[in-house]
Amino acid sequence: MIIELQEIDKKRQNYFGYLQCIRNLPSVPLIVFEVARLLDNPMTSASELGKVISNDQGLVAKVLTIANSPYTAFHVEFLQ
Numbered sequence: 001m002i003i004e005l006q007e008i009d010k011k012r013q014n015y016f017g018y019l020q021c022i023r024n025l026p027s028v029p030l031i032v033f034e035v036a037r038l039l040d041n042p043m044t045s046a047s048e049l050g051k052v053i054s055n056d057q058g059l060v061a062k063v064l065t066i067a068n069s070p071y072t073a074f075h076v077e078f079l080q
Contacts, residue, residue: 031052035053
């Protein structure tokens with residue numbers, strides 16, 4: 001029990017050290033919250049989701065990268 005508590009304390013100190021090194025942490029864009037809200041609703045259409053995602057160029061780029069990756073079953077390249 002004492003060894004476990006010492007290990008937990010050591011991990012806590014390590015995490016605290018990592019957090020002290022963070023100088024600039026970007027905030028999460030509101031678009032992420034909106035996408036999450038839409039994904040939680042089973043009635044959300046792909047069109048609605050696409051309209052929201054299209055407002056963030058970085059997110060569009062990531063979605064297209066995944067859609068065009070060899071891991072997807074599609075053999076057609078998606079274009080913006």
